Amino acid sequence: MLAIEGPPAGNADGYTDTEQLTQIMQQPRVVTGISTAPDAQASGATPLVRAHGVTLQYKTPDHLVTATYRVSFDIFPGERYVILGPSGCGKSTILKAIAGFLKPVEGSFTLKGKPVTGPGPDRLMVFQEFDQLLPWKTVLGNVMFPMLENGVSRADSERRAREALTKVNLGDFVDVYPHMLSGGMKQRCAIARAMAMKPDVLMMDEPYAALDALTRRKMQDELLQLWNDIRFTLVFVTHSIEEAVILGSRILVLSPHPGQVRAELNSPGFAYDARSGAAFHELVQKISFMLFGDRGGSH
Numbered sequence: 001m002l003a004i005e006g007p008p009a010g011n012a013d014g015y016t017d018t019e020q021l022t023q024i025m026q027q028p029r030v031v032t033g034i035s036t037a038p039d040a041q042a043s044g045a046t047p048l049v050r051a052h053g054v055t056l057q058y059k060t061p062d063h064l065v066t067a068t069y070r071v072s073f074d075i076f077p078g079e080r081y082v083i084l085g086p087s088g089c090g091k092s093t094i095l096k097a098i099a100g101f102l103k104p105v106e107g108s109f110t111l112k113g114k115p116v117t118g119p120g121p122d123r124l125m126v127f128q129e130f131d132q133l134l135p136w137k138t139v140l141g142n143v144m145f146p147m148l149e150n151g152v153s154r155a156d157s158e159r160r161a162r163e164a165l166t167k168v169n170l171g172d173f174v175d176v177y178p179h180m181l182s183g184g185m186k187q188r189c190a191i192a193r194a195m196a197m198k199p200d201v202l203m204m205d206e207p208y209a210a211l212d213a214l215t216r217r218k219m220q221d222e223l224l225q226l227w228n229d230i231r232f233t234l235v236f237v238t239h240s241i242e243e244a245v246i247l248g249s250r251i252l253v254l255s256p257h258p259g260q261v262r263a264e265l266n267s268p269g270f271a272y273d274a275r276s277g278a279a280f281h282e283l284v285q286k287i288s289f290m291l292f293g294d295r296g297g298s299h
Contacts, residue, residue, distance in 0.1 A: 046113070047074035048200060048233055049098060053107035056093050067093035068259040070107065073252050075201070080227060080234045084244040085254030085262075086291065091237040092205050094259075098235065099123050099203065111200060121150065124199040126190050126207075133178040133186060139165065140174035143193045150197070157196075164196040165189075167230055183215060184222040191226060203235045208243070220246055224269075241287050245280060246270055253290055262290050 056067045067090035075081045083091045096102045100119040109116040143161035168188040208216040244251045253262040
């Protein structure tokens with residue numbers, strides 16, 4: 001572990017310690033410390049996931065990259081927690097660290113109050129690329145597969161798989177193969193596969209970035225409807241401000257590289273009809289100003 005007084009030197013942008021620390025100190029911060037959602041705070045809920053002063057680094061052939069610097073946040077059960085920021089701010093690196101694939105050089109992650117020390121079935125990534133479902137297995141077989149690989153008996157695997165598929169409204173499609181499913185149905189199948197493992201957290205890393213606008217909107221609405229039906233804990237990474245506002249119940253806004261907490265905002269949730277309204281655009285513009293100031297920027 002490194003003792004860090006400022007963001008370490010040798011990052012991908014080639015800053016020295018002094019140059020990088022000066023840039024960071026000049027960046028405005030909207031909030032400091034950990035902000036919690038009003039409902040969670042009022043009920044005294046215990047955080048499901050906590051990041052405390054987390055600095056993350058990874059190596060490339062030429063550099064030691066500081067992805068995030070002393071980032072702190074809480075995620076509460078049942079939240080749709082969106083991590084938002086520009087490319088290179090450490091969003092995906094945070095997700096890998098929550099999953100247990102990367103250890104902080106400073107600070108810590110905890111899950112249910114216990115340190116995250118490595119990967120586990122209590123934190124699962126839901127891959128949304130359409131080729132992630134095994135094409136030679138049925139919907140039921142795809143959902144059963146990870147349980148069987150983790151030692152769950154065939155009888156219990158089938159029971160849990162059928163229960164999960166019923167929850168996502170795919171109970172009538174257990175014998176169908178992936179190529180026969182729509183994009184939204186594939187998404188639900190992937191989430192059912194994860195839910196059957198009984199994880200505490202589902203994570204998604206920019207799953208809709210490569211989709212056209214119409215397909216992306218449909219997938220976003222499918223995800224919101226599914227969350228409304230099941231109320232799982234979701235951690236979602238995106239660089240799109242509009243997507244963050246649409247999908248998030250809380251939004252963590254990170255500064256450009258290395259990622260620091262700019263703000264943590266509550267989002268009321270916007271139905272499709274409300275996305276052309278003043279409140280939606282005000283929140284989008286507020287976040288845009290946090291990230292880009294008066295320079296504007298791509299959302």
